[in-house]
Amino acid sequence: MAEASSDFDPKEKVHGDPIELPHIQCGAMAGTMPFKAAPGHMQPLGFPGELVEDWHDKAIARLGELLDGNKALRVYLDSCVKCGACTDKCHYFLGTSDPKNMPVARQDLLRKVYRRHFTFAGKYFPSLVGAEDLTKEVLDDWYSYFHQCSECRRCSVFCPYGIDTAEITMAGRDILDTIGVGSKYTNEIIGKVFTVGNNLGLPPKALKATLEGLEEELEEETGLPIKLPLDVKGADILLVTPSADFFASPHMEGLMGYAKVFHEAGVSWTLSTHAAEAANFGMFIGSTENMQKISLRIRDAAKDLGVKRLVFGECGHAWRVAYSFLDTLAGPFDFLDPNYPIPQHIVEFTYDMIQRGKLRFDKSKNDAFRLTFHDSCNVARASRMGDEPGGQFELPRAVLRAVCNYYFDMAPETIRDQTFCCGGGGGLLSDDIMDVRVKGAMPRMRALKDVAEENGVTHMAAICAICKAQFSKVLPQYGFDREAIVSVHQMVSNAIILTGSVQAKELEESGHE
Amino acid sequence: MLTIVYATAFYAVSLLLIFALGRRIWLYATTPAPLKIPTTPAPLTKGGVALRMLREVTVFQSLFRANKWIWLFGWIFHVSLAVVLLRHLRYFLQPVPLPIVLIQPFGVIAGFAMVAGLLALWARRFVVERIRYISGPSDHLILALLVSIGLSGLTMKFLARTDIVSVKEFFLGLMYFDWRPLPADPALIVHLTLVLVLMVVFPFSKLLHAPGVFFSPSRNQADDTRERRYVGSAKLESTPRRA
Ligand code: SF4
Numbered sequence: 001m002a003e004a005s006s007d008f009d010p011k012e013k014v015h016g017d018p019i020e021l022p023h024i025q026c027g028a029m030a031g032t033m034p035f036k037a038a039p040g041h042m043q044p045l046g047f048p049g050e051l052v053e054d055w056h057d058k059a060i061a062r063l064g065e066l067l068d069g070n071k072a073l074r075v076y077l078d079s080c081v082k083c084g085a086c087t088d089k090c091h092y093f094l095g096t097s098d099p100k101n102m103p104v105a106r107q108d109l110l111r112k113v114y115r116r117h118f119t120f121a122g123k124y125f126p127s128l129v130g131a132e133d134l135t136k137e138v139l140d141d142w143y144s145y146f147h148q149c150s151e152c153r154r155c156s157v158f159c160p161y162g163i164d165t166a167e168i169t170m171a172g173r174d175i176l177d178t179i180g181v182g183s184k185y186t187n188e189i190i191g192k193v194f195t196v197g198n199n200l201g202l203p204p205k206a207l208k209a210t211l212e213g214l215e216e217e218l219e220e221e222t223g224l225p226i227k228l229p230l231d232v233k234g235a236d237i238l239l240v241t242p243s244a245d246f247f248a249s250p251h252m253e254g255l256m257g258y259a260k261v262f263h264e265a266g267v268s269w270t271l272s273t274h275a276a277e278a279a280n281f282g283m284f285i286g287s288t289e290n291m292q293k294i295s296l297r298i299r300d301a302a303k304d305l306g307v308k309r310l311v312f313g314e315c316g317h318a319w320r321v322a323y324s325f326l327d328t329l330a331g332p333f334d335f336l337d338p339n340y341p342i343p344q345h346i347v348e349f350t351y352d353m354i355q356r357g358k359l360r361f362d363k364s365k366n367d368a369f370r371l372t373f374h375d376s377c378n379v380a381r382a383s384r385m386g387d388e389p390g391g392q393f394e395l396p397r398a399v400l401r402a403v404c405n406y407y408f409d410m411a412p413e414t415i416r417d418q419t420f421c422c423g424g425g426g427g428l429l430s431d432d433i434m435d436v437r438v439k440g441a442m443p444r445m446r447a448l449k450d451v452a453e454e455n456g457v458t459h460m461a462a463i464c465a466i467c468k469a470q471f472s473k474v475l476p477q478y479g480f481d482r483e484a485i486v487s488v489h490q491m492v493s494n495a496i497i498l499t500g501s502v503q504a505k506e507l508e509e510s511g512h513e
Numbered sequence: 514m515l516t517i518v519y520a521t522a523f524y525a526v527s528l529l530l531i532f533a534l535g536r537r538i539w540l541y542a543t544t545p546a547p548l549k550i551p552t553t554p555a556p557l558t559k560g561g562v563a564l565r566m567l568r569e570v571t572v573f574q575s576l577f578r579a580n581k582w583i584w585l586f587g588w589i590f591h592v593s594l595a596v597v598l599l600r601h602l603r604y605f606l607q608p609v610p611l612p613i614v615l616i617q618p619f620g621v622i623a624g625f626a627m628v629a630g631l632l633a634l635w636a637r638r639f640v641v642e643r644i645r646y647i648s649g650p651s652d653h654l655i656l657a658l659l660v661s662i663g664l665s666g667l668t669m670k671f672l673a674r675t676d677i678v679s680v681k682e683f684f685l686g687l688m689y690f691d692w693r694p695l696p697a698d699p700a701l702i703v704h705l706t707l708v709l710v711l712m713v714v715f716p717f718s719k720l721l722h723a724p725g726v727f728f729s730p731s732r733n734q735a736d737d738t739r740e741r742r743y744v745g746s747a748k749l750e751s752t753p754r755r756a
């Protein structure tokens with residue numbers, strides 16, 4: 001596992017302004033890239049196993065197809081005026097100082113080839129407009145720098161034309177895959193979804209065993225037979241959640257939180273082995289084909305189980321795909337109950353229950369946690385919760401405030417729609433690029449350090465499996481506790497007082513004294 | 514001779530501008546947007562989107578949040594340009610409408626402000642390390658072109674006054690296909706030549722941001738995927754679903 005390079009000491013870097021401007025260091029991250037996918041990881045996704053002979057022509061042809069099929073790409077490649085407004089907005093630039101990690105420079109890697117082949121100026125006056133041929137070196141730069149972008153859209157918030165570098169990165173990765181160059185991490189995982197049903201490759205048997213184990217734990221804790229149903233036909237709700245929720249901390253604690261809320265709400269619900277994954281890495285690699293294929297599994301599961309509602313667990317990009325894309329990719333969902341949002345986020349579900357006074361909490365159970373909240377990029381800038389714009393910021397905070405006594409926001413320029421990526425999004429959550437991940441996390445780590453020192457914040461809650469996994473890895477490097485990252489529903493789970501539970505009895509007894 | 518050359522050039526360049534720009538806009542308008550990708554929080558309705566767009570193109574809302582200096586210089590330049598362009602309408606309209614008459618004095622101030630804004634933006638390309646890194650020859654050349662147009666225009670107003678009545682006759686003549694002579698005045702010729710260059714360059718350069726902003730999916734889409742089914746491309750829609 002590659003550590004952050006030696007001149008970057010996270011424990012020292014954790015102090016400072018989250019948006020402090022670095023001096024540019026050309027080539028600082030050149031050649032840093034994730035492992036390439038083997039033929040066995042490429043072919044199941046419909047890509048050539050290795051770099052094809054006529055890669056140059058194929059790449060240009062693919063770029064042409066994408067231009068014809070995606071308005072965003074076409075408009076964005078033409079419209080940038082090099083104003084520089086985005087240059088200091090990317091956490092990877094702030095963390096690495098590599099100028100090619102400035103959003104506009106990242107776009108230019110693709111734009112220069114676009115200009116050369118698709119514009120009059122670039123064909124006849126290439127050096128004037130920075131048009132360049134697609135060489136092997138450019139291809140290497142693509143692979144390297146399109147894998148140092150987490151598709152977080154922070155740059156698009158600030159660009160006067162809304163140019164979204166994530167769209168450029170997705171197009172770049174799509175072209176690379178089309179000519180046989182893919183990232184092992186993302187592509188292997190997509191393959192697992194197709195063969196096993198989830199990113200972790202957790203087979204149905206193991207999943208069942210895990211859920212049974214959690215049920216036992218829940219019963220032990222609460223004295224109630226709280227279920228985590230799997231493949232139950234005729235259930236009302238299908239819960240689709242990232243497979244990390246079945247696997248590790250703090251994800252699992254979140255899953256138990258969902259189960260408690262569902263139990264208390266008295267709804268019938270189920271998980272599905274066929275759709276045991278909310279994540280959709282098809283989006284990360286910019287492959288609408290693969291994204292659609294994965295999305296259709298959710299439709300199939302919902303049909304097979306005959307559910308009426310669709311609820312998604314805590315996962316950032318999964319919520320983007322669910323909220324923004326699912327209906328387009330796999331709809332219409334006219335077989336679901338139109339009286340509920342299609343799809344609904346678990347935070348919306350819980351928030352709704354709280355609003356209706358259906359849930360009881362003992363906030364003091366969370367008194368060991370002085371909390372802040374990390375807005376996950378894809379929830380913050382690519383989706384919504386609730387009925388109002390910006391509900392994606394208010395609802396999780398409202399839930400947290402309902403379940404804990406101590407809540408503090410981080411600096412305004414690092415939260416809500418200006419939130420900084422955890423550093424591991426967009427398919428970068430791979431140990432072979434730990435250097436990129438650690439450096440990219442710097443702005444968030446600094447913002448956290450500030451509230452830790454100022455408000456004594458001890459824990460940061462998140463609603464994204466990738467954020468949680470990333471923070472579990474990078475928090476210790478920056479000198480925080482590995483377990484300082486928690487699930488929102490883990491906090492719910494800690495404080496909820498289920499009717500008839502051990503906790504309810506305890507509370508009544510202490511109340512009577 | 515001069516008149517013939519410039520009259521022909523203006524016709525040719527106008528046609529080029531209309532066709533090349535029209536084609537570009539056509540491409541932007543007809544290229545499918547397969548998925549909904551507004552940068553959120555986004556308006557929930559079409560009306561809200563129109564307001565968002567209005568804020569973007571009038572007060573440069575996103576740029577304001579991003580960087581106050583770029584915003585200030587960029588905004589001064591664009592607003593001044595708009596006023597200057599309006600002021601120039603008096604050379605193309607007879608009689609001159611009252612509002613255009615009224616803004617004439619502002620037009621002159623705007624002329625200076627425009628050049629000042631441009632020079633400030635240009636300075637950033639040298640002074641600020643990050644912006645120096647991303648600036649290419651064309652970025653400098655476009656600024657040079659715009660500054661020169663502004664300066665040659667101001668020269669005609671303040672240093673070497675041109676026979677503006679004849680200039681107006683020339684342009685009205687162009688519009689009504691009744692050619693009149695163009696005064697052979699150096700500042701004027703420089704000004705008009707540079708404007709011709711700008712018109713040629715427009716549809717092939719980053720000046721396409723002007724139409725582009727209206728077609729940017731992250732800004733022009735409503736956040737309504739749960740309320741209205743979005744079908745962005747035939748390809749995604751035709752993939753078979755289980756009934
Ligand atoms: S903010 Fe937008 S227009 Fe300005 S340099 Fe960045 S991408 Fe280009």
Ligand code: SF4
Pocket residue numbers: 089090091092101102103106148149150151152153154155156164165166169421
């Ligand atoms: S999308 Fe995020 S990671 Fe990618 S360039 Fe923009 S700010 Fe950086």
